């Protein structure tokens with residue numbers, strides 16, 4: 014091992030790992046092959062890299078991490094929540110835009126008329142109250158508080174459903190449906206208006222029965238059990 | 246329910262190469278198709294997750310990194326550009342980045358914990374030379390056992406003593422079979438850094454073996 018270390022040797026030595034895995038381009042490959050014939054040091058390195066390749070192929074088979082339906086359900090839950098937030102942001106933006114438009118309309122009213130309106134009818138005060146206190150749909154999670162717990166406990170072992178209500182359903186009607194089926198709202202609506210319900214029971218027949226009942230309820234457009242939530 | 250990823254191919258996409266299949270799946274994810282996203286999760290994360298294990302060593306931490314990884318896929322599936330490289334290179338790049346972030350977070354957390362309680366992280370996720378040595382000479386790793394092991398075991402044992410950076414680069418080369426340009430893209434490093442890093446990983450490995458009285462060049466009979 015006393016042959017001189019040439020710049021070529023250093024360069025080739027760095028290419029050896031990819032010579033082993035056969036991922037060099039052909040000029041590089043020929044250069045390495047030629048050099049190996051004359052350099053015992055590189056032949057030695059090559060031998061060690063070859064052992065490394067074999068070992069790596071052995072150790073990869075361990076499969077020490079595996080995907081799970083439970084994790085996927087949790088990821089989807091996170092995404093649903095994120096979408097909800099995005100949607101709330103959009104609604105807020107639109108709402109602000111509307112407010113600005115309404116205010117601009119007021120500004121176009123000639124001053125005497127404006128004051129006349131204000132003093133004569135008190136409409137301005139009322140209108141301002143409405144503008145300021147108008148609730149923003151979807152923005153406030155508290156909307157769910159009236160229907161479910163303030164912060165619903167998400168239990169990944171319990172079955173969950175995707176559900177879409179018809180537009181004319183009232184809060185009381187949703188409340189009645191939830192009470193009847195023993196379910197609670199855990200997220201929604203998504204951009205497509207889909208809510209996620211969590212049932213309180215795990216028994217397959219009861220779940221199926223609840224799904225069937227909900228499907229036949231008048232103001233429900235879609236019900237589907239979320240597959241994968243229970244598969245582990 | 247046991248899923249067999251191999252049985253989940255759509256009839257429309259049958260006959261396409263893995264790369265094309267993956268790209269089709271990604272396009273569907275970009276259009277917010279949750280079923281495609283689920284298929285992607287079960288088809289792709291086993292390889293990605295086991296790659297992350299090289300860095301993180303713990304399934305719980307890999308879970309965390311996979312969560313981050315999947316979030317990026319959901320939000321950025323539309324950003325993949327096939328002209329810029331292979332799909333798997335793009336995916337491994339994201340995986341590498343997310344795993345390192347979780348590793349950093351964990352290291353910071355361990356540091357805070359240890360400064361509070363003077364407890365050293367026995368899992369040894371802090372892979373500077375000193376702690377690597379500490380682990381190597383710990384009571385569970387008497388050097389005598391090493392001599393009785395099979396060749397593969399010796400190398401696995403020695404490789405586990407390398408820094409995550411070195412382990413990752415060896416995995417990408419010898420296990421995932423990426424060329425040096427692809428490894429550079431995944432690890433976000435210049436090509437020369439990648440070449441030097443593999444070279445140093447090999448050097449470090451030889452040192453670890455030598456310290457245990459094993460001549461790395463004579464493993465399995467030596468070069469022919």
Ligand SMILES: [Zn+2]
Nearest residue numbers: 022052054055
């Ligand atoms: Zn040489």
